[in-house]
Amino acid sequence: MLNKVSVDDINVKGQRVLVRCDFNVPLQDGKITDENRLVASLPTIKKLIADGGKVILCSHLGKPKGEAKPELSLAPVAVRLSELLGQDVKFAADPEVVGPNAKAAVAAMKDGDVVLLENTRYRIEETKNGEAFSKELASLCDVYVDDAFGTAHRAHCSNVGVTQYVKTAAVGYLMQKEIDFLGNAVNNPARPFVAILGGSKVSSKISVINNLLDKVDTLIIGGGMAYTFMKAQGGKIGTSLCEDDYLDYANDMIKKAADKGVKMLIPVDTVTADAFSNDANVKVVDAGQIDDGWMGLDIGPKTRELFANAVKDAKTVVWNGPMGVFEMPNFAAGTVAVAQALADTDAVTIIGGGDSAAAVNQLGFGDKMTHISTGGGASLEFLEGKELPGVAAATDK
Numbered sequence: 597m598l599n600k601v602s603v604d605d606i607n608v609k610g611q612r613v614l615v616r617c618d619f620n621v622p623l624q625d626g627k628i629t630d631e632n633r634l635v636a637s638l639p640t641i642k643k644l645i646a647d648g649g650k651v652i653l654c655s656h657l658g659k660p661k662g663e664a665k666p667e668l669s670l671a672p673v674a675v676r677l678s679e680l681l682g683q684d685v686k687f688a689a690d691p692e693v694v695g696p697n698a699k700a701a702v703a704a705m706k707d708g709d710v711v712l713l714e715n716t717r718y719r720i721e722e723t724k725n726g727e728a729f730s731k732e733l734a735s736l737c738d739v740y741v742d743d744a745f746g747t748a749h750r751a752h753c754s755n756v757g758v759t760q761y762v763k764t765a766a767v768g769y770l771m772q773k774e775i776d777f778l779g780n781a782v783n784n785p786a787r788p789f790v791a792i793l794g795g796s797k798v799s800s801k802i803s804v805i806n807n808l809l810d811k812v813d814t815l816i817i818g819g820g821m822a823y824t825f826m827k828a829q830g831g832k833i834g835t836s837l838c839e840d841d842y843l844d845y846a847n848d849m850i851k852k853a854a855d856k857g858v859k860m861l862i863p864v865d866t867v868t869a870d871a872f873s874n875d876a877n878v879k880v881v882d883a884g885q886i887d888d889g890w891m892g893l894d895i896g897p898k899t900r901e902l903f904a905n906a907v908k909d910a911k912t913v914v915w916n917g918p919m920g921v922f923e924m925p926n927f928a929a930g931t932v933a934v935a936q937a938l939a940d941t942d943a944v945t946i947i948g949g950g951d952s953a954a955a956v957n958q959l960g961f962g963d964k965m966t967h968i969s970t971g972g973g974a975s976l977e978f979l980e981g982k983e984l985p986g987v988a989a990a991t992d993k
Contacts, residue, residue, distance in 0.1 A: 598775050600990040601766045603640055603741055608649030610707055614737035615640065615768065616754050618744040618970060619655035619673045626672055632957075633746075634676060636970060640743045640768035641681065641710070648707040652736055653677075653685075654693075654716055654754055655744065662720025664691035674712045685710045693719050694732040702736050716754045723752055730757025743768025746949070746971040748986030759989040767990045770970060775987060777946050777967040778914075778978045786911035786944065787813055791979075792903070792934060794819030795917030795951060798842045803980040804916070809852050814859040814906050818895050818919040818930065822883075825850070825862045831884020834868065836892040861906055865896030867920065867927060874924040894920025895930035904937035913938055916948030916979060918955045931955050939964035948975040 617637045622629045644651045658668040674687035686709070688698035693714050701711045716722045721729040730753040734740070740762040742748075742755050748771070751757075759765035767775065781789075791808045793801055798821040808815055817825055820837035827833050828846035853860035863883050868890040869876035880896045881887070895903070907913055915938060919930035935956055938945045945965045947956050950972025956962055969975040977984055 598779050598987065599993045600772070600775065600987070601764060601993055602772050603643055603766055603768055605993070606739060606764060606766050608644055608647050608739055611649055611738040612652060612702060612705070612736060613644050613649040613739045613741055614652045614654060614733060614758065615644065615741045616744045617641075617653055617655045618746040619670060620657050620746065621673065623657075623667070623672065626667075628672055628676055631676060633970065634673065634680060636770055637743060638680060640741065640770065643769070644741070645681070645683075645708050645710065649739075650702070650705040650707060651710045652702060652713065653710065654713040654733070656717040656722065656747070656754070657715045658717070660715060660717050662718070662722075664718045668715055670712055670715050677710075677712065681710065683710065685712050687712050688714060690714050691718055693729075694736060698736065716752070719753070721753060723750070725751050725753055725757045727757065729753045731761050733758045734761030737762065739763070740765045741768050742766075742986060742990055743770045744986070745771050745774040745969070745974050747974070748774075748971060748984040749974040749977045749982075751985035755986040756989045765989060765991045767987075771987070771990075773967060774969060774971070774975075774978075777944070778969060778975055779987075781912050781914060781944065781946050782811060782979060782981065785811070788910050789912045790814045790816065790907055790910040792816040792818065792907075792913065792915040793917050794821070794919050794931075796820035796837055798824045798839050798846065801917070801976075802842075802845065804976060805849055807981040808979065809849065809856060809858055812858060814861065814910075815853060816861045816903055816906060818863060818899070818903065818934070819917050822863050822895070823892055826884045829884065832886055833884070833892065834886035834888055834890040836886060859906070861902060863895045863899040864902060865898045866892040867894040867896050867930070869893050869927070874926050878926060893924070894927040900930055900933035903934055907934075907937040907941050907943070910941060910943040912946070913941065913943045914946045914948065914979065916950070916952050916976065918951050922955045922959070928959070932959055935959055935961040948972070948979060950975070
């Protein structure tokens, strides 16, 4: 069990609190096109304001790589946050992040005020976890709160370095939720525990498969990576995605599952197409029977039923990665079927970030899931059983 000091354990009245948020939002012509991450950060910010803290927010946005790129400024975020919070969020427009504007704004703060610093990645040291920038960030505050799970798998100044120079590093509500659900689901799940893995590549999920085979009762493999498993077992996969370097690995995993008594399910039929296009000709074939020149782009109807049945009696389900090319309507049925099965179960349902989170939200199942992770890469590393630097850096209870 990971037990960290949270925002509920600290009293920030009259204290300067530096909060690392995830405001890495998509911008188009200076307008925020998806504000989910801003909305998700509000409970922690509102709690600290209500407690009478002087709330200093920081985040990265995009990859400016140590340069002050105006199109990656957090200025639009300050404007939108002011509207969402119903109070002024003062923007400290320093290209060096901790500069004269930030220092003056913080010095002038009253209890309950909010200041937002400029994009932390304007500083080249941020991603290198440089000591000087960590100290500058720490110099602004008395207490530090990390609520950015999306960067928890990276050791940067604003989420790891800074914690060495503050007395208390607490976790915010978002971060706490990720630790509770993802961390503890994997380490101490209610059983039966079912994991569903999809997405295109086996190579990016190797450690996840390996770690989960030691923990789950059932492991379901769908998406593009299933074709590597099919080919490994002697099937014909046409022009489907395949990582030939991982055929032996796929067979090793099938054997490991058998040895451990873990039920491992791979697709029994496939929706194939003669081109990578929604308008392609389509036919459903048995797994491993894909015609030359055709490619598998979704799991077939029998597989949808097989996977849905496997989830029915589960108590914990973790899902990471779509079952097919869900962006194309003709190849979304598999992903929809899995989302529907999760929506219909009484299990604790946890969606790893990235594409599966996008799929669940786009398909309208978001409110039916127990927890949707806010971090793609970070949630994968949690599922791999790795210690995340951003989580490890928070103060233990």
